[in-house]
Amino acid sequence: MPASWTFAVARDDLGRTTLTEGETLALADGEVLLRVDRVGLTANNVTYAVLGEVMRYWQFFPPEPRGLTGEWGLPPLWGFAEVAESTVPGVETGLRVYGYLPPAGHLVVRPDRVDASGFRDASEHRAALPSPYNAYRSTGNDAAYRKDQEDLLILFRPLFFTSFMLADQVADNNYYGASALVLSSASSKTAYAAAFELRGRGPRLIGLTSPGNVEFTRSLGCYDEVRAYDAVDGLDVVPTAYLDLSGAAATRTALKERLGDHLVRDVAIGLTNQVPNAADAGEVFFAPTQMRKRSEDWGREGLDDRFAEAWQRFAAVVEGWIDIRVSTGPEALQAAWLEVLAGGTPPRVGQIVQL
Structure with missing residues (x-):
């Protein structure tokens, strides 16, 4: 199996961090291996860590399968990943998706409700967690997606x-x-x-x-x-x-x-x-909660269309409000985390890490 890495923070001290290396887990039937490609870091990610216990954010990406003890937590990130290996029909190698990702090189998911728009991770440990965070959207069938707006989508979506x-x-x-x-x-x-x-x-x-x-x-x-x-x-x-x-x-x-x-x-x-x-x-x-209400009011497609329309209006102007800073590699992710945690990133700067 290919080598991988994981970035983690101490749950009781978010400024204490570690980078570990290991091998990716072998896939079982019904599983897919995602290669984490490009992620962002904002104050929102710090929020996930601050509320990791009470809002169950630590549960999305448990540290134990990665050889880490429970004192460590993996703060969730938003970004893009690609399917590296698949045992699931309809989820093909090379598929690019947007979604909730660990600060790591890879993620094993168990796709369910697979269709042209993407899939949901039905892994047992995520079953009771808020469903919007379990969705992985295919870039090929996403009304809000444009390739030249990937970094804006990572930072703002x-x-x-x-x-x-x-x-x-x-x-x-x-x-x-x-x-x-x-x-x-x-x-x-x-x-x-x-x-x-x-x-x-x-x-x-x-x-x-x-x-x-x-x-x-x-x-x-x-x-x-x-x-x-x-x-x-x-x-x-x-x-x-x-x-x-x-x-x-x-x-x-x-x-x-x-x-x-x-x-x-x-x-x-x-x-x-x-x-x-x-x-x-x-x-x-x-x-x-409001999303569920509007999904009932408008239907899922109606909500997606309204969101995509609002996003394109916003994206047209936000490019002038943000300076995107791109860094590369796990060490850069670690440095970006510490900077954002300390409040050292100016409001006009958006942190993107290419992994």
Whole structure:
């Protein structure tokens, strides 16, 4: 069997990492070997590790089959892989797919529901995990795919899906009756993609970010107003919904003090500063929940078509907002992880690793 490698992080200390080498596992009937080709690293991947226990992200790619003990975790990545070996009819060698991948050279999957659009991994350890993360989409039958946009898809597709579903849920709930929407971590990809979707459709959009990111965030043109976190006390006291992507307790406290009963909704979306934000929020947004609702409302094809249309609108402008940095090899992946974990990647930079 070909040699492979695995990058892992300590579950109790995400800055402690290891690179190991080994051989890929032999395939059983019904299994396929994917060669991980090209992945991205963003704050979203750190979120998966931070929430690895409570949201079961560590369970997607168990370390034990790779010769690692349970103290280690494999933070999931998004990217492209190619079928290196297959025992499954309809999943041919050379097929290129987009999906949830380990920080490793290879992944063994057990394809189910195989069709022209791709397949789902039906491996036993993933059976109880959220199904959207188990899908592998064939690039040949994906309405959102364009070869020249692969890096944009790696960096933004999972985030944009969250943003697309978040914006849809907000609109679906008549903007919670708010006349203003405040988004924290406004320079993050998830936040500004949601703002891009919501722009001009309803309430005034206000982005909160760190002082050093104010000018970048304003330059995007997604928000009606951008403020630094320490300027919350200048917000207009009007019915406001808070979409919290930062998890910063101080920001929530400042908003409550400023707005009082005018804070009509408080929704936790994710983490970018690694502080759990769900406990103090009024509710937690989980994209697959809204996806299931819209799959029922529109059908899966209808949802895919709407997403692809929104993605192409976004992709047409986001190319001007991002500088893609490409590095090569497992060591580069390790370095990129540590940089993103430390918050050292500027908001305009997107990290891609060719493996």
